[in-house]
Amino acid sequence: MSLFQDKYDVIVVGGGHAGCEASASAANMGMKTLLITMSLQNIAQMSCNPAMGGIAKGQIVREIDALGGYSAIVSDNSAIQFKMLNMSKGPAMWSPRCQSDRMRFAEFWRMMLENTPNLDFYQEMVSGLIFEGDEIRGVRTNLGIEIYSKTVILTNGTFLNGLIHIGEKQFGGGRAGESASYGITEDLVKIGFESGRMKTGTPPRVDGRSLDYSKMEEQPGDKNPQKFSYLNVTKPLVDQRSCYMTYTSNEVHDLLREGFDRSPMFNGRIKSIGPRYCPSIEDKINRFADKERHQIFVEPEGWNTVEVYVNGFSTSLPEDVQFRALRSVAGFENVKFFRPGYAIEYDYFPPTQLKHTLETKLIKGLYFAGQINGTTGYEEAAAQGLMAGINAALEVQGKEPFILKRDEAYIGVLIDDLITKGTEEPYRMFTSRAEYRTLLRQDNADFRLTEKSFNIGLASTERMKRMEYKKTASENFVQFFRETSVKTEEANPILESKGSDLMKQPDKMFKVFSRPQLADEDILKFKKVQEYINTNNLDKEIIDQAIIQVKYSGYIEKEKNNADKINRLEDIIIPENFDYDKVKSMSFEGREKMKKIRPRTISQASRISGVAPSDISILLIFMGR
Template sequence: MSFQDHYEVIVVGGGHAGTEAALASARQGVKTLLLTQNIETLGQMSCNQAIGGIGKGPLVKEIDALGGIMAKAADLGGIQFRTLNSSKGPAVRATRAQADRVRYKAAIRKALESQENLHLFQQPVDDLVVENDRVVGVVTQAGLRFSAKAVVLTVGTFLGGLIHIGLQNNQGGRAGDPASIALSQRLRALPFRVDRLKTGTPPRIDINSIDFSQLKEQPGDFPTPVFSFLGKPEHHPRQISCYITHTNEKTHDVIRNNLDRSPMYSGEIEGIGPRYCPSIEDKVVRFADRTSHQIFLEPEGLECGEVYPNGISTSLPFDVQYEIVRSMKGLENAHITRPGYAIEYDFFDPRDLHPWLETKHMSGLFFAGQINGTTGYEEAGAQGLIAGLNAGLQARGKEQWYPRRDEAYMGVLIDDLITSGTREPYRMFTSRAEYRLMLREDNADIRLTPIGRRLGIVDDERWTAFNIKQDAVAIENKRLDEYKFVPEKVDQTIA
């Protein structure tokens, strides 16, 4: 059955890539449909509830400069803000926000539901409609056929997703959500190069079972930073602290004694995991000389009773996870509310993409996010915005656009992927950007907002605020230019 409405762009997936893609397409005036397995999980933070950080903060600022939603949602949902590397130069400083999961997700959904030209529909996608080597639509699990001029796939870890807890595994896109098996098989039948990657998440802990009196408090920064160029500190909800504990020799002994029950070390997991965000069992094996690892206990929300123990991602059996958690200071009586797990999923070689993220083998089909081998909300959001922008431009008959390496961290991200590909989940770092002295958080709007305005994705509110700021800078520069100092007058002033 064909759906009665024709869309110009269809976005499949409602995560960080999908939401940015759908909004970027719709902001151009392009009739856009966002298809998701579950409308209730739009913008969900599947793993850590943090936005930004080293190498990632600049991506969030660039998404914001081009009219995206991530920074605004972080301001509305952020319950702890910090500027990392604050003692160093501005090129390597980075904003990081610890978010309230519920507030962040609510901000994303509100933006989606209030965006003109954007429709939402809840149905898994099982197939692509291909005509003459061009994708012209999708077919859902219920047999509904939606047609469009361009399709953006942002399916995260759902393609052939396999969840591992110990030596047990089951199909899933994330805990509680089904994997996209039919779509995975359909894509594997097309001329794409495909492989497997792996990521993971830690167990969650009941906040009432933690003895915070034994732990080191980590408050946020004051004055409180903001993420969006349109943001203000008063947009933030109440700010709270995180806490720090550590693994110890007992923790490490528990892990070493149970490596034979680890799916990663027993050969059950084939996919390669993120080198820069390893599981706790991987840390213990790779850094055998270390007697301790720092663990950040991060509340998941203001009204939420769960805590995210950042640093102990694991796929070990639940009974081992229980021992690991209770071996640490302050967690001796901790109650685990959800087990940690690893997830394997399909990704497609990003060298098969054009720099505007359209596939080379199939016109009208765009990939963004973890399907391209990246990890992280920020990397996904950046790709989603570029893919959605270009799908919309293509639907409008306009020339495609993508940022260069000297224009944006987004440009570094995309160029790295399409040129070199990746064999492990790709994460952005400042060290990847050779132009990092120019690609700072504080000038992302100067670099990108005029381009976004020309392309039709920067609205009047943002454009007005940008021009007011630029006028103020021009006035101040003129005032400074009018000051002249000669040595004699300076000496007299000092005297």
């Protein structure tokens, strides 16, 4: 008798951040779902730094939450510190970030998944895929067990033929202490997929009891910390743990250089490309030789552990070189290692082989999410997992796919960048990648996405009601600003203190408060504003939302108009089987790129590298537009 007699709707391979969100979303949409992972004890493991969010990444976590994913709730329940980054800039740049308790994070994810209906678990290595023509039929495990499913989502992280490097030593592994996964790459390449290799790295973990924090700069959390989730399931932190900052020096750099001849990065053993924006320490001192020092962030791994993550010291140098160099960093003179840093090479599949749904173009029902698509970062992986799970569920239900546009979510930017432009180095999200970042703020992700998710059966009724209340309350507050006048004698002292022109006659609050010189706290000084807030019992989230709508209304409207113009091209669908070879007047490069990417819309076609504006004009004419 087989262990698995029934056919699943969705099988998710891999229990990292992408796999967890994929499993949760598919199961919550009513799909009979199976999560297969090599180690159930390591579900949602934070393989690298113990933190969630950050610049652009924090926006993604809030979007996942607005859509009904779990990452924000887990982060809030396992946070040890919270910060809103970039508060000196405009709200488009504000980015939430939390330090996490690594063990609690994984534990809470496991508990949430175990309490999710429709979700089964199985611990084993998937070593092959079962195809029937150009459709997926299931997976095959190392024990030879065949498990059948209507759809399969691969979220293999760094495990596909993973190879760990520490100095001259190298050995197979998906991460420290865990074996690599073999067989899947070979099956995919055999049927026509293109694969490549990427590299990432991680720093040493050390014993916090051996550090001298008096020689470092303390990095505390916010005085009034917020949280990630829009739901009221947790309260903001009261107690927080501090991080610390120290620096490398010329002495540290010299000690590191002594090991360069033994470094797999420099002696040719590592040939794949690592993340440009999170380089190893040896790469930093080699590329930026004029810099006398680099920042080292000392991050605690949890509430009750002494283990510390040495952020900024990612390395694949020999362990003895790592140790000597780190002991020359201020505060690390007596450091004890828990484990050395290492680099890891792994297989990925260029994401131009995917549709916007993250389904592969070659095989129906097969989806890729996370580092298999060439991305780096927990948040980017979780977002892809969520979207793959949603679209696998919709595919099984025979419904229209769920695709987010670039003006609707950072998640939309992420996926569109991947499948349209591809990536030859680990892709990381930045605010600069989003042309509509004033629209895609972290504060309004629920306004942008919750109703969309509710309509496909993922976001809960509770989420929808909370969003509707917040939206109505903030819109009413904005309307109050539009309708209520402020007198000169109340406004002018505040305007004068801010160096803003004085009012000559009473004016509407909306116009006065849109002045760039006025900060949020200045607006809250006005008596009528305070009375409105107290009468309507408004919380900080609603107040902040309304003030942003007032102060940045001009920028928001301008971006909406720009997005509307571009979205007209999003509405022009290119037929799936369109024959580009018939468009003789198109440039050769443009034609070849479009044949490879198979863009879904004219707008997507215009974003393909190598496609000229003239190619788009010719295509529009050919299509009768």
